[in-house]
Amino acid sequence: MIITSRFFNRSELIGFVALALVLFVILPLSLDVFRLNLVAKYLTYAFVAIGLVLCWGYGGILSLGQGVFFGLGGYCMAMFLKLEASSVENTKIQSTPGIPDFMDWNQITSLPLFWQPFHSLTFTILAIILVPGLFALIIGTAMFKRRVGGTYFAIITQAIAAILTILIVGQQGYTGGINGMTDLRTLKGWDIRPDHAKIILYFVEVVLLFACIGIAQFIRLTKLGRILVAMREQEDRVRFSGYSVANFKIFAFCMAAVFAAIGGAMFALNVGFMSPSFVGIVPSIEMVIYTAVGGRMSIFGAVWGSLLVNFAKTSLSESFPQLWLFGLGALFIAVVLAFPNGLSGIWQDYVQPRIDRLLAMRKPKSKNGWSDTSVADGAPAE
Amino acid sequence: MFGDYSIGDLGSIFVMQGFAGLILFSVYVLMALGLAIIFGQMGVINMAHGEFMILGAYVTWMTSNVFQSYLPGLFGGYFFLAMILAFLASGALGMLVEWALIKHLYKRPLDTLLATWGLSLILQQTYRSVFGPREVGVELPQWMLGSLKVTDSIEVPINGIFVMGLTLLITVVVAYVLYKSRWGRQVRAVVQNRIMAGAVGINTEKVDRYTFGLGCGIAGVAGSAFTMIGSTGPTSGQLYIVDTFLVVVFGGAASLIGTIASAFSISQTQSTLEFFMSGSMAKVLTLLAVVGILMLRPQGLFALKVRK
Numbered sequence: 191m192i193i194t195s196r197f198f199n200r201s202e203l204i205g206f207v208a209l210a211l212v213l214f215v216i217l218p219l220s221l222d223v224f225r226l227n228l229v230a231k232y233l234t235y236a237f238v239a240i241g242l243v244l245c246w247g248y249g250g251i252l253s254l255g256q257g258v259f260f261g262l263g264g265y266c267m268a269m270f271l272k273l274e275a276s277s278v279e280n281t282k283i284q285s286t287p288g289i290p291d292f293m294d295w296n297q298i299t300s301l302p303l304f305w306q307p308f309h310s311l312t313f314t315i316l317a318i319i320l321v322p323g324l325f326a327l328i329i330g331t332a333m334f335k336r337r338v339g340g341t342y343f344a345i346i347t348q349a350i351a352a353i354l355t356i357l358i359v360g361q362q363g364y365t366g367g368i369n370g371m372t373d374l375r376t377l378k379g380w381d382i383r384p385d386h387a388k389i390i391l392y393f394v395e396v397v398l399l400f401a402c403i404g405i406a407q408f409i410r411l412t413k414l415g416r417i418l419v420a421m422r423e424q425e426d427r428v429r430f431s432g433y434s435v436a437n438f439k440i441f442a443f444c445m446a447a448v449f450a451a452i453g454g455a456m457f458a459l460n461v462g463f464m465s466p467s468f469v470g471i472v473p474s475i476e477m478v479i480y481t482a483v484g485g486r487m488s489i490f491g492a493v494w495g496s497l498l499v500n501f502a503k504t505s506l507s508e509s510f511p512q513l514w515l516f517g518l519g520a521l522f523i524a525v526v527l528a529f530p531n532g533l534s535g536i537w538q539d540y541v542q543p544r545i546d547r548l549l550a551m552r553k554p555k556s557k558n559g560w561s562d563t564s565v566a567d568g569a570p571a572e
Numbered sequence: 573m574f575g576d577y578s579i580g581d582l583g584s585i586f587v588m589q590g591f592a593g594l595i596l597f598s599v600y601v602l603m604a605l606g607l608a609i610i611f612g613q614m615g616v617i618n619m620a621h622g623e624f625m626i627l628g629a630y631v632t633w634m635t636s637n638v639f640q641s642y643l644p645g646l647f648g649g650y651f652f653l654a655m656i657l658a659f660l661a662s663g664a665l666g667m668l669v670e671w672a673l674i675k676h677l678y679k680r681p682l683d684t685l686l687a688t689w690g691l692s693l694i695l696q697q698t699y700r701s702v703f704g705p706r707e708v709g710v711e712l713p714q715w716m717l718g719s720l721k722v723t724d725s726i727e728v729p730i731n732g733i734f735v736m737g738l739t740l741l742i743t744v745v746v747a748y749v750l751y752k753s754r755w756g757r758q759v760r761a762v763v764q765n766r767i768m769a770g771a772v773g774i775n776t777e778k779v780d781r782y783t784f785g786l787g788c789g790i791a792g793v794a795g796s797a798f799t800m801i802g803s804t805g806p807t808s809g810q811l812y813i814v815d816t817f818l819v820v821v822f823g824g825a826a827s828l829i830g831t832i833a834s835a836f837s838i839s840q841t842q843s844t845l846e847f848f849m850s851g852s853m854a855k856v857l858t859l860l861a862v863v864g865i866l867m868l869r870p871q872g873l874f875a876l877k878v879r880k
Contacts, residue, residue: 360852515697522690
């Protein structure tokens with residue numbers, strides 16, 4: 191059975207169906223609500239990882255500041271939820287009712303100006319997309335127009351992650367400080383805490399995830415994706431061919447930022463709080479490792495990478511907290527030295543050929559319509 | 573803000589604040605020198621640099637314990653031996669790491685970042701397993717305690733002066749080694765053109781290994797000097813890494829003078845701002861200024877004029 195299409199080649203179609211089956215059917219049927227909620231938490235990182243596939247794997251721009259965008263999206267969502275949870279009757283015991291509790295503790299008596307618009311859900315949803323998008327646009331324009339890339343870009347994004355963390359922790363009265371925004375309860379009057387809400391949120395998230403996968407796949411397969419790859423390999427030649435290298439890089443970086451922000455917003459909804467510990471340098475680098483483990487060239491690989499590494503982290507750090515850091519460190523080194531294309535690379539180099547050989551024995555070989563051999567394609571790896 | 577102080581008080585506050593800035597400057601220079609060699613000269617992003625510093629700090633702590641128990645008479649001088657041991661330990665570990673890890677990655681600088689981050693996690697957990705999760709502090713010998721009274725209202729701590737002297741000494745030695753010695757010329761030749769350097773008979777692998785070892789060794793000495801100022805825990809290294817990279821990048825990666833100039837401007841900005849606002853806001857403003865200037869001038873303060 192050989193299916194070819196413009197949108198997915200055969201192995202990608204298998205990857206797509208397998209992922210959909212696992213996320214929509216197998217996991218919801220086999221896990222209890224607590225575990226399903228954990229999966230939802232892991233999947234929020236998959237959004238970030240898909241963005242990183244676009245901007246790091248394809249564009250060659252390693253951003254160590256994806257936590258910033260994850261955090262911006264998450265904080266936008268959390269601010270809306272927090273305002274709803276701090277209605278006047280909920281906060282009667284405070285000295286100033288109607289403002290979030292941490293503001294009250296920090297002797298702030300009225301809602302700051304930049305909090306006001308977050309009363310509106312429409313504004314919040316726009317902000318989740320636009321705030322990180324614009325921020326990425328500014329950073330990207332400033333950097334790529336001046337041809338700053340590679341290492342320097344990585345270090346500067348890292349510094350931005352550090353700045354944002356210090357800022358959030360330092361401005362306790364406006365942001366909730368190190369504790370973050372806790373005790374988020376309802377979304378437009380709908381309680382997000384009980385089990386059935388968690389299940390609904392899980393499915394909403396998976397649908398959004400597949401939407402992002404679709405967008406990323408679309409970008410990858412159009413001319414844009416090919417230019418990104420060409421740019422990564424020979425930037426100067428692309429520039430001499432008349433393309434504006436900077437604009438393509440800015441676009442990839444902004445897309446990655448928006449994906450990360452959607453992940454952050456879903457994180458705030460699913461987990462019920464947001465704190466600076468998901469913003470800084472350490473989480474940002476961990477997000478890169480999810481992508482690297484899954485395969486920096488594979489969109490589906492990024493999703494599997496986020497799921498597997500987080501699953502390993504939870505189960506290992508529960509039972510062997512010491513082993514986990516050794517394991518994570520070894521994973522970083524192994525991914526770089528032994529399998530730079532991650533799990534999807536292993537799948538492609540070792541598993542796929544065997545399957546192909548098995549299939550070829552049964553059926554006579556026929557020509558594929560459209561296939562992309564220069565670019566590693568995605569497939570799940572167990 | 574200034575109403576409560578007299579002119580004389582303000583003067584001494586600024587002198588003391590300036591001196592605090594100078595100590596911070598020395599610390600930044602010590603942290604950044606090793607990295608300027610590894611990142612600036614070799615192009616390797618060593619995210620485990622902080623952990624090499626911590627190794628130096630732990631070596632110092634162990635040396636002080638040994639002197640306290642077995643050689644209490646010589647306790648006043650343990651620091652000098654400790655710094656040499658810290659240099660050797662961190663340098664040896666650095667050479668081992670270069671041999672096992674870094675040498676495979678010279679053509680992939682961004683991957684050195686991931687690999688050394690993994691290394692830093694492993695080292696952190698190793699420190700936690702060996703030395704325990706708690707922070708350790710070193711007992712200073714008697715002559716380093718106390719402070720020097722310059723005028724009635726101005727006092728400078730002796731350990732601060734010691735750190736500054738040490739920084740000066742190490743900077744001069746590094747500058748001499750890199751720019752005057754035969755080995756330093758080889759290092760710079762390898763950096764500029766690896767293939768050509770190999771063709772004229774320089775053993776580039778050996779040069780790489782010793783360069784990386786030197787950078788890590790200096791990190792170890794920096795860590796040793798830190799024990800005079802604060803305590804050391806398994807994760808202390810991570811706190812310094814962003815600052816250190818910014819200092820090096822801000823100065824212009826391959827320039828030693830640039831590193832010193834940027835360490836000076838960053839530390840003075842921060843210690844001056846700290847007087848007017850909270851420490852965290854001072855840090856945010858300083859880092860923002862550095863990032864802003866880097867966006868305007870990506871090559872850093874002092875860029876080497878080379879064709880790429």
